[in-house]
Amino acid sequence: MTTDLTAGASAAATDLTAAGPDHPHRIDALLLERWDRSPELPALVSGATTVTMGELRDRVLAAAAALRGHGVRPGDRVVVYHERSVEFVVAMLAVVFAGAAHAAVDVGEPPARTLRTVEDCAPRAVLTGRLLRGRLAGLPAGVPVLTEDDLAAWPAARVAAGGSADDPAVVLYTSGSTGRPKASLISHRALVSRLLALQETHRMDERDRMVHHTACSFDMYLSETYWPMLAGAAVVIAEPGRQRDPDHLAALIREHRITTFYCVVSLLDLFLLTRDPAERYDGLRQVLTGGEPLAPELVRRFHARSTASLTNLYGPSECTVYCTAWVCPRDPDPEQVLIGSAIRDTELWILDEHGAPVPDGEPGELWIGGAGLALGYLDRPELTAERFVESPPVRPGGRLYRSGDLVRARPDGNLEFLGRVDSQVKVRGIRIELGEIEATALRVPGVRRAAVVAHGSGGDRRLAGYLEPAGDADREALVARVRTALRTWLPTYMVPADLTVVDGLPLTPNGKLDRLLLERRAAERAAEQRAAGREAAPPAPTDGPAGLEQVVAQEWCRALGLSGVGPEDDFFELGGDSFKVVGVVEALRARLSLEIPLTALLLEPTVAAFAAELRRLTEDQETAR
Template sequence: METPPDAEHRLDTALLARWEAHPERVAVLDGDETVLAGEVRDRAVRIAALLRDRGVRPGDRVAVLLERSADFVIAVAAVVLAGGAHVAIDTGNPAERVDFLLRDCAPRLLLTSAALRAGLPEDLGTQVLTVQECADADGPAGFRPADALADRPAVVIYTSGSTGRPKGSLLSHRGITARLRSLQNSHPIDENDRVLHHTACTFDMFLVEVYWPLLHGAPIVVAAPGRQRDPAHLARLIRDREVTTVWWVVSLLELFLLALAPGERVDGLRQVLTGGEALAPELVRRFHERSGATLSNLYGPSECTMYCTAWVCPRDSGLRTVMIGPAIEDTVLWIVDEHGRPVPEGQPGELYIGGVGVSLGYHDRPELTAERFVADTLGGTGGRLYRSGDLVRAHPSGELEYLGRVDRQVKIRGFRIEPGEIEGTALRVPGVRQAAVVADGTGSATRLVCFVVLDTGDGPARAAERIRTELAARLPAHLVPAAIVPLERFPLTPNGKLDHGRLTALAADAVPVTAGTDRDPAADPAADAAGHEEGADGPAAAGMEALVAEVWGKVLGIPAVGPLDDFYALGGDSFRAVRVVRELEERTGLQVPMYLVLEASGVAEFAEAVTEYAK
């Protein structure tokens, strides 16, 4: 293979070099499937050659719609080998969201499975290649890396958009390889390590879980699709597969610790990376009580390629402030005031980020790119700075403290959420005249509440249920509000602007609509036909249903929960699922695995699942 002159800053050549040096080493562990590095290479090269045959050229976008699996790992690597930029699409997205992403990124091709292809419309407007077709194809006679890829995009990551339209950040080969090189220098891994891959492909840190181990010979341990927030499944994988290295968004780290049995430790881990949300000192202490692994707090928006600061949390029981750390290598940070001027040392200001990791901008969004990526007039480098919107303060040690946002953006379970995107979607629902979204709560208890002013004459409960149903059909789950609250009019400040402070205060009392509290029974005759009144399987089932409804109401703070209600539609999440499981175990003496809440989220079906599991 001829080595391109820019090979040092390219993901494709680095991957090929690693696979060719050690083809016999295990690269991916996916359930019962073990894939060696040489097999990853052969399968990825075969797909890459087919992508080129189908017209993929350097810089072209290729959408990847696959469940988390060895196939997914190989597919995204294949797009990079072909010279394209992969746009990984979460298979859990609603059909409307998938359609938007495919239209917006305008891919040269969609790479998916035969099963998922069957669920897509025929008029996609892009050609489709399935992994089954790739497996049946002959391998290429030879394969040569594309020319001049270092400063072309390798990945497109979509994040929530303040204008109501998600935006795709273009991450270059140079930026990704620099970030992974920095991570390896500070947190080295090798063939003796194993890295857990569980992060959703909508979050850029999945790149760390895939490319970092592939480049350094550590096997990737793949979490089962849909189980990425099931702490019991993750704990079992860590133990049985001898995982040493994990990235967890802060909320999932907290969830994992909450689910551990009293006194249970996690000492097989060697290092844990976390970030995506503010990390509390108390959570650091709880982690160190349960594990001898190091805990590192990483910070950085997708626009700066995965992360740009890092701080190893000290084992200090008196820790009072968790830092996000100093800049990593090849990174420049500035803290500026509202006029873009550096603030005095120790004063808070907005963080501007520069260096090799700054992305190429947003796909097909020149105005937004010009707004967020500005010329570096501070350091005289001639490069660009990304305006993060994050408020920070530098300490005398040079480490940064995260203080919050300078705009309305919020973080929930690590996802960046722009309320404007949800508001824009709500305004497309018939009958909605005005919409405003606020965040309620802090930490793992944070939830979204959407206030609306209606044109229709629906009752408040019916309207709220209808609006939430439509939002769930159009938005990813993390963007769907926990509660919809109709108001006659929105509160205004003295100068006539929307009073977000008043809405935030009202959000604390917002209760999700339940199927059992304000619904006309005639509107759902299937409920009676299914025998929900007395329980489909007799008194025992009815008793379990009643108990489940009572426990859900207690945990979710809802006065009445009916048999048709769904745990997640009522605002439930993984944290509350742990509380539900613990409460049921205390009340019944049964062992209730958490995955039952994930797989059977309706009151009646969950009660039936618990009853069946106990037999």
């Protein structure tokens, strides 16, 4: 499937750009025109401090001139190491106005990682605050570390924008990477394209205000700062360290009459859970979320508390903030949340492992093209060539980014996110998409988050599911509802043999699901169940259908290392093989004093059918006596 939306900006977005053809995609030129047009409007609000557009312009131009005086030139990189503040915004803008690309580094990261990131960036200079300068003492000699004091003496000067729209404007280091840091180079063209797309569908103007609270390790901070300023709206800056404080964010929304708000899915969930359930947020006009799968249950809770629209954004940082969007419908709320369709200046392809388009409605890897693509990875030519594919067969002469994300197109053109391609697993020779199982579990009311992992090897490889409940849900009932939903929507081999309700899913330091930890937990749980199964099973009645089914279920759990099985579960789809057939049949022969052929389980592999066959064998053998 391909969607090509490369038309120019609509009337709703044209007020962001100048009529001249030389710089319609340079962020510095567009900002300067906006500030000159309305210098009296508020640009930044931080506590009791308000900075107008004219004041911001003068501070940025002075800081840019100072950077030029310290040797910064077009094509250079400058690290910005500031707390979230007016100074942070001024610094990142000054770098761009000096013709360089800014690399914002989160001050909350460990010092060792900070130094490693700065060294990888090889910047011409580092901008920081007086109180943070000491943390950078380990930098290589020759890299100047400049504070606001070093920039203050320079007068404002209009540095010519010049350059190309394809020059780098941002060096984006994502949080939590391991080993050598990886950074995407974002051009002026890519950044402006995304800002125009946001303005086209979620228009802001001088009456609007947006909170800047997202950490600079997540690319949405670019939209929280650049987008409002270009639109003439004000940026309200959250206090450092309080970006995940629901009380602080609620106070900002209320006191500053915030109209546009972005937060990742987990923060939106936390916000609604910790605030007074009776509190409403009708002053908000539009809320954007993303970064994680969005559950229908969370959409329902949000819609019950606010009249604002809720838009689910999707896009890897290599595609600059986002590349698809889906406005969650109301009345009724959605049963499944999608990631939407391509935004402007974007094309999407869904391809198989050989790079060929998949049939309509089939899952495949999402390849992304268009103006929003990053230039590549900083000083990583091999990785750039691997992920940013030049002239692929489906797009001769073009350039596409391999997202590694698994999606499926719906008949209306919207995309369903299924997880990561590298989360594909094979269980007993069958390829399974873990993300598809998780997405299906999220459709069940009462499920806040879901994760599925595969553990074990060979014939012992099986699936385990983990559910994080919403509120005080009955855990046993929730497991039953999820299992029913999975059996309704998925093949039996995709239904995890074990479902566990947990208080919270484990996360890595960068806030992503820790699948390795879940795999270890699943393996440990299976080992404990196998050990428990080796102990004598409690006596169970064998008369009547329920009695025999209970006996069969006990022996299956013992052989397969499971905590429970249902009457329609298939022995082989749960991980059984010919060796386990022998063990189960021998155990039942001894337990029931019954002659049971091995073929009985091979021909009747479900609990209910096998129990019925055992009843028939029992009756036949009693008659023969």
